[in-house]
Amino acid sequence: MQALAKTCFRFALRTGQNSFMSINGFIIGLIPVLTSLLISVIYYKRLQPSWLRLFTWFLLLTILISVVGYVYSFDFKSGNHFIFNIYLLIQFLFYFAFFYKTFQTKKLKRFTLLMSTCFLVYLLISFIFLNGFHTFNSLGFTIGSVLTILFCLLYFGSLFNAEGFINYFKIPMFWIATGILFFFVGNFIYLSFLNYILENNLDNGGNIYEFIIITLNLLLYCFFSIGFLSNQTWKKRT
Amino acid sequence: MEKKDLIFAIVFTTIVLLLLVAFLLFFFIRYRFKNNAYIKEKEAMKKFFEKTLLQSQIEVQEATLAGIGKELHDNIGQLLSSTKMFLGITQRNLPESPETLNIAEETLGKAINELRALSKSLDKDWLEQFDFIQNLQMEAQRINEAKYLQIFFSHPEKLFLKADEQIILFRIVQEAIQNAIKHAQAKNIRINLSKTSEIVRVDVVDDGIGFNNSIHTDGLGMRNMKHRTKLLGGSITWNSIGVGTSVKIELPFKENEQ
Numbered sequence: 001m002q003a004l005a006k007t008c009f010r011f012a013l014r015t016g017q018n019s020f021m022s023i024n025g026f027i028i029g030l031i032p033v034l035t036s037l038l039i040s041v042i043y044y045k046r047l048q049p050s051w052l053r054l055f056t057w058f059l060l061l062t063i064l065i066s067v068v069g070y071v072y073s074f075d076f077k078s079g080n081h082f083i084f085n086i087y088l089l090i091q092f093l094f095y096f097a098f099f100y101k102t103f104q105t106k107k108l109k110r111f112t113l114l115m116s117t118c119f120l121v122y123l124l125i126s127f128i129f130l131n132g133f134h135t136f137n138s139l140g141f142t143i144g145s146v147l148t149i150l151f152c153l154l155y156f157g158s159l160f161n162a163e164g165f166i167n168y169f170k171i172p173m174f175w176i177a178t179g180i181l182f183f184f185v186g187n188f189i190y191l192s193f194l195n196y197i198l199e200n201n202l203d204n205g206g207n208i209y210e211f212i213i214i215t216l217n218l219l220l221y222c223f224f225s226i227g228f229l230s231n232q233t234w235k236k237r238t
Numbered sequence: 239m240e241k242k243d244l245i246f247a248i249v250f251t252t253i254v255l256l257l258l259v260a261f262l263l264f265f266f267i268r269y270r271f272k273n274n275a276y277i278k279e280k281e282a283m284k285k286f287f288e289k290t291l292l293q294s295q296i297e298v299q300e301a302t303l304a305g306i307g308k309e310l311h312d313n314i315g316q317l318l319s320s321t322k323m324f325l326g327i328t329q330r331n332l333p334e335s336p337e338t339l340n341i342a343e344e345t346l347g348k349a350i351n352e353l354r355a356l357s358k359s360l361d362k363d364w365l366e367q368f369d370f371i372q373n374l375q376m377e378a379q380r381i382n383e384a385k386y387l388q389i390f391f392s393h394p395e396k397l398f399l400k401a402d403e404q405i406i407l408f409r410i411v412q413e414a415i416q417n418a419i420k421h422a423q424a425k426n427i428r429i430n431l432s433k434t435s436e437i438v439r440v441d442v443v444d445d446g447i448g449f450n451n452s453i454h455t456d457g458l459g460m461r462n463m464k465h466r467t468k469l470l471g472g473s474i475t476w477n478s479i480g481v482g483t484s485v486k487i488e489l490p491f492k493e494n495e496q
Contacts, residue, residue, distance in 0.1 A: 156266060165277045168270055178263060185259050189252045193244075202245040212252065 025210055026070055032221035033062055039225045047228065051101050052172060055224070058094050062087075081136040088137060089123055092144035095180065099151040102173050108154060115147050138194055145184040145191065152181040172227040179223025186216040292469045296406060307360030315353050322346045348383070355380040359412075370397050370404040374411060374429065381415070387424055389415070393431040399438065399491070406466045407440065407489065410474070413463050414442040414485045422446025422483055433491060438472075442485040448478040 037059040040047065047053050069083045096116040103109050123140050127133045131140075155177050159168065168174045190197070190212060197203050325343045329335040359377055371393050378389040399407065411429065418424040424446030432439050460476070463485075467474040472489035 156263075160266060160269070165274050166270060167274070168267060181259055181263075182256060185255050186252055189248055189255065193248055197245070197248075200244075202242075208245060208249060212249075 025214070026066075028214060029217055030063065030066065032218050033059055033066075036221040036224045036228070037063065039228045043228050047172070049101075051098075052228075054094070054098075055176075055228070058091075059224075061090065082133050085127065085133055085137055085140075088141055088144065089120075092119060092148065095148050096151065098176075099155060102155060102177075104158065108158065111154075112151060115150075119144060119147060138191060142188070142191055145188050148180060148184050149188070152177050152184075156181075170230055172230055175223045175227030175230060179220040179227070182223070183216045183220040186212060186219075289469065292465055296466065296469060300405065303360045304363075307357040310353055310360070311357035315350065315357065318346060318350050318353065322350060352380065352384070370399065370408050371431070373404075373408050374431075377408075377412065377415070378429070381419070387419065387426060389427045389429065391429045391431075393429075394433060397431065397433065397438065399489075403470055403489075406470055407438075407487070410463050410466050410487060411440060411442060413459050417459055418442070418444035418446055418483065422448065424482075436491060438489040438491045440485075440487040442487075443482065444484075445482045448481055448483050449476075450478070 037056065040053075040056040040059060044053055044056055047055075065083060065087045069087075072083060093116065096112060096119070100109055100112040100116070103112060119140075122143065123137065126137055126140055131137050155173070159166070159171075159174065190209060203209055322343065325339065325346060329339060329343060332339075355376065359373065359380075374391055374393075378391045381387070381389055397404070415427060415429075418427050422444050424444035426445045428441075428443045430439075430441045430443075432441075463474055467487060467489075470489050472487060474488075475486045477484045477486070
């Protein structure tokens, strides 16, 4: 049981995207997000539409939470799940708000708003009455992932139906949504079986998940960085 | 199923799903590329159609102007020449020709010259024999002789444009001059023709009363000038602040292609 608890703790740490038990893994995980943050800071004023600038703050928060979560677990020798529960809430609501701003039709905007509200209500109920705040909410993560994938697909669907000449490669949102889609699709299966994997100790030492998360992180932040660099508006000015 | 098989299945499914997403995105992008190519092709065809339409319009206009020029020369020109001849006969028959008759004969002579020059400038065949600079010099000379206003024309030695392009450019400048005379009541018009390796630029600047840029934007003359400039793939802008008007015409120019 102790071993299982230890593993659970370890997995929960990793669901924070950039936190790993080994210092090497932790640093490797931080490099792509730091690079992405640096690029978004350099081109901060040129990022258009202006709400794209929120990404800089979001990336900063991601790094901050990863570091705090990592340090907390070692310095205080106690569970850091609550930190990643906060991050879970912020991360998904940020992505949902981001898609809400991106969608052009009222129908999609309303749908995003409705789903976001339901998700928020579920998470709050889960934190207060069901799982508690100190256990990582893996079901919340799964639901959030499914919704994010759904919004990505809806976004691509609206791009597909858009009329006129469109160069996807010059739309920051295209790259960002691509990164998000890869990340959550890649994460989804493993996390859906997370409880089963933990109970049966299938991923001994969590090495497989570590490999998956490093690869997906790299993909996610690479796409984010390309998105920040591919901004059509500022390229025209140069 | 063994434990190892299950974790393998999970990793395998994840890889398959990621590949599926990648393939979907690939086809999604490919479709858009094809669509973009189709849109570009459609736009190019539309442009070509518009250009052909404009070209036909210009050709019809040129033919009409040539017809008017011919009529002026052959009909009215002949009538005026006959009148001048009769005036000359009258002058010779009178013992002392009155001053008013002399002035009338002189004015009529000028009118005939003006008419000849005008009919020449309307004749497309005549235009094709000369380049833009020569045509405009003659036009300026013709107007300067009337002494209502002065046209100062500065230009490079030669302008390498196709004959039909030169005609269209000439008509644009002609319209600008006419506007300065008719509407702006200008006393001086400065025409500056310059070229770089990429652009041919004509500035027509007058010292007339100017006009309100925001109100007078859609007159027939201005519309024609815009149409003609568009036909040449260039741009035309009017600038009038208080006194005077400046018309700037810019045409793309590739020395090697001419």
